[in-house]
Amino acid sequence: MLTFFGILILIIGVISLVITPFFNSSKALAWFTKTRSLQLIAFGFVLSVLSGLLFYAEPGTAYAVQYPWGSQKAVFRQGIHTKMWGRLIPIQFELPIKYVIPDSEGDLGEQSQYANVDKAKYWAFSDAVKARIATSVVISINTVDEDQFLSVADRNKTERNLIRSRIIPNIDQSIKNTCKLMDAQDYISGQASDFDRYFKDQLENGMYVLEEYITNESVETIGDSMTIRTITNNKESKQKRFRIKKINGEPVRERGNSLKSYGLTVIQAVVTEIDWESTFDKRLQLQKEEVAQTQLEKQQAEREFYRAQKETAKGEAEKATERAKLEKQQIQKTIEAETRAKVAEFNLIEERKKYEVAQFKAKTQKTMADAQSYENAKLVTAGLTPQERAEWEYKTSVNVARELKDLRLPQIYFESGGKQGEQGNLLQNLIGAELAKKMLSKPSSKR
Incomplete structure (x- = not known):
């Protein structure tokens, strides 16, 4: 650009320098003097040379x-x-x-x-x-x-x-x-x-x-x-x-x-x-609608799935509650049954003890009965009935005391030269014989 303007100014200066002597009387060209024409030529030359000599490098x-x-x-x-x-x-x-x-x-x-x-x-x-x-x-x-x-x-x-x-x-x-x-x-x-x-x-x-x-x-x-x-x-x-x-x-x-x-x-x-392209746009739109429908159905399926899961969980919770209730009843009945079993076991032990006590009593009674029977047998062997023996024992116990009070033993008796124990037996035999004779005589006299 500078080169263009420089060359243009140079041409104007040369032209003005050439034609100015021929038109001295012209007022239009009065400004273009010889000096000014030379200045234009010099300025145009410098301008044209300067643009070709240097340049400005822009950044970037x-x-x-x-x-x-x-x-x-x-x-x-x-x-x-x-x-x-x-x-x-x-x-x-x-x-x-x-x-x-x-x-x-x-x-x-x-x-x-x-x-x-x-x-x-x-x-x-x-x-x-x-x-x-x-x-x-x-x-x-x-x-x-x-x-x-x-x-x-x-x-x-x-x-x-x-x-x-x-x-x-x-x-x-x-x-x-x-x-x-x-x-x-x-x-x-x-x-x-x-x-x-x-x-x-x-x-x-x-x-x-x-x-x-x-x-x-x-x-x-x-x-x-x-x-x-x-x-x-x-x-x-x-x-x-x-x-x-x-x-x-x-x-x-x-x-x-x-x-x-x-x-x-x-x-x-x-x-x-x-x-x-438009055909693919239509296909994409259909795919988007299909994807949206699929997502909607998927969400609905997931919602139904979670609803089913919720119902299942609810059923499991109710089942667990019912199971806990039945287990509680079962435990209660088990405890009651165990209690009854324990009570029955204790009753059995008590009855067993009673049975053992009764056995011991029965054995005792049997032993006593056997002893009494043995004694009665001995009495029978001796010629006395049990009634008579009992009556005899009673009367003996009553009359012995009375007769002993009235008993008069002989003043004089003989004793052998035996031992002291034998003397005691002789005395007892005498007393017994006397008492027996009196007791046996009294009932016969009453009859």
């Missing part, structure tokens, strides 16, 4: 300066630097590249002069579902290796050409390969993070080499363990899929197709939005 931008004599240099710092009428190739430190889904009016939204924004394209997933994929990618250039930066700048000439010919084709190829690795249903079912990971890895390290393989449709089993039914679709039982080709566990990549070879680093590569 790297410059490749290519001099007229064939040398070049890289400028990474902001400020004023020498240009020496050389060529400048400015490239930003970070290159934002965005794919945006336009609105209903086709507007891409607010744009930035430092970002490269394009309309999002349609891409087909493995199951042939198409969608517009909006991405946000940020690429960083190499500001450490000056030679590599100059090589990239020299081969691509401009920043726009670098983006259009190198970066965007890699982004498109990465999206295409990543879409082949999964179904649309897989993406919305939780593999969105895998999509971002595959996308960024291919951008930075190179495109995957994909290989085809055939998958058999899994057999769907319906029913319980008693009735098994399977559903298969013979027309779609086999499906062609793609997967990453690997050798020794490492993915095989295409050679020479990597941003890393240009000294570019992927700082960010994410999918910001996906606009599915």
Whole structure:
């Protein structure tokens, strides 16, 4: 711009210097004196030279300066630097590249002069579902290796050409390969993070080499363990899929197709939005409704399950209460039965003691009866009945005392020369004989 203004001022000064001598009388050209024309020429020359001699490096931008004599240099710092009428190739430190889904009016939204924004394209997933994929990618250039930066700048000439010919084709190829690795249903079912990971890895390290393989449709089993039914679709039982080709566990990549070879680093590569085709949107809506219905039925089933559990628990509680009540009654009856058994046992022991006492009494009575019978037998043997013997004993006990009172023994008796014990026996025999004679005589006299 300065060069343009400088050259313009220089031309005006030269023209004024040439035509001023021929129009001295013109009032319109009175201001353009010879001195002023020379000043304009000098100012225009300096201005045009100054713009080609120096340039201002903006912050966040790297410059490749290519001099007229064939040398070049890289400028990474902001400020004023020498240009020496050389060529400048400015490239930003970070290159934002965005794919945006336009609105209903086709507007891409607010744009930035430092970002490269394009309309999002349609891409087909493995199951042939198409969608517009909006991405946000940020690429960083190499500001450490000056030679590599100059090589990239020299081969691509401009920043726009670098983006259009190198970066965007890699982004498109990465999206295409990543879409082949999964179904649309897989993406919305939780593999969105895998999509971002595959996308960024291919951008930075190179495109995957994909290989085809055939998958058999899994057999769907319906029913319980008693009735098994399977559903298969013979027309779609086999499906062609793609997967990453690997050798020794490492993915095989295409050679020479990597941003890393240009000294570019992927700082960010994410999918910001996906606009599915209308048919898939309808399918998603039906799936959402089906999922919502399934969740509702699941909640109802869980509610019924917990209600059944509650009723079961309530029944178990009532059963436990009834069991405790019956066990209490059982314990009470058991205790009563044990008490009666103890009482009966004690009664049995008491009766046994009574029986033993009665046995002892009976034995005693029997012994006494046997003794009495023996005695009676002796008396009978002696000629006396028991009655008579009893009467005799009574009378003897009564009359002995009386007769002893009136008994008059002989004044003179003879004793033998026996011992003293024999004398006592003789006396007793005499007394007994006398008494017996009196007692026997009295009853006979009464009769």
